[in-house]
Amino acid sequence: MARYTGSSCRLCRRENLKLFLKGDRCYGDKCAFERRPYAPGQHGQRRGGKFSDYRVQLREKQKVKRLYGVLEKQFRGYYYRAERQKGITGTNLLILLESRLDNIIYRMGFAASRSQARQMVRHNHFSVNNRKVNIPSFQVSLGDVVEVREKCRKAPQILEAMETVVRRGIPSWIEVEKEKFMGALRAMPNREDITMPIQEQLIVELYSK
Secondary structure, X not given: OOOOOOOHHHHHHHHXXXXXXXXXXXXXXXXXHHHOOOOOOOOHHHOOOOOOHHHHHHHHHHHHHHHHOOOHHXXXXXXXXXXXXXXXXXXXHHHHXXXXXXXXXHHHOOXXXXXXXXXXXXXXXXXXXXXXXXXXXXXXXXXXXXXXXXXXXXXXXXXXXXXXXXXXXXXXXXXXXXXXXXXXXXXXXXXXXXXXXOXXXXXXXXXXX
């Protein structure tokens, strides 16, 4: 399966936004975006000026793709699926991305980052409604219960993530029982619940051309 293997901090610098791709490190002094808040590359500090509409739309799409760890083909599939649903296409797109299993695990605090959540899902650390699921893109539905499998509850990365989740907090639409290593999707997220600075209308405009 294709995946990005380069520097995560480079992506934050390229999008000029902290995407929190490296978990707890992003909150500390070692964060590369804090130390070098400009685009990567030889001419990164000199980039600027007026951008075309296409470039602004493209950068917004790239930002959201990198935030959720989705590559182009899959992201385009999410867009077309959102377009077919009732409601606002941009909002539908964000809700689909937020409902991915790897993102839900990250939001619940069982992983320090979405990439870590994705890896643990592939390694069979979680179950959904008492059924083992190892597909990071699995769509979690309203009422689904996500649980850390019993044999994985002593994994250091899970215990550490559960201790540090207080830095970012757990969304109100998710209910978590830490002592039972489980959580549930009690409501679908609204647009107001997604606090990252995303202009999803720009993505809709880009794919509508």
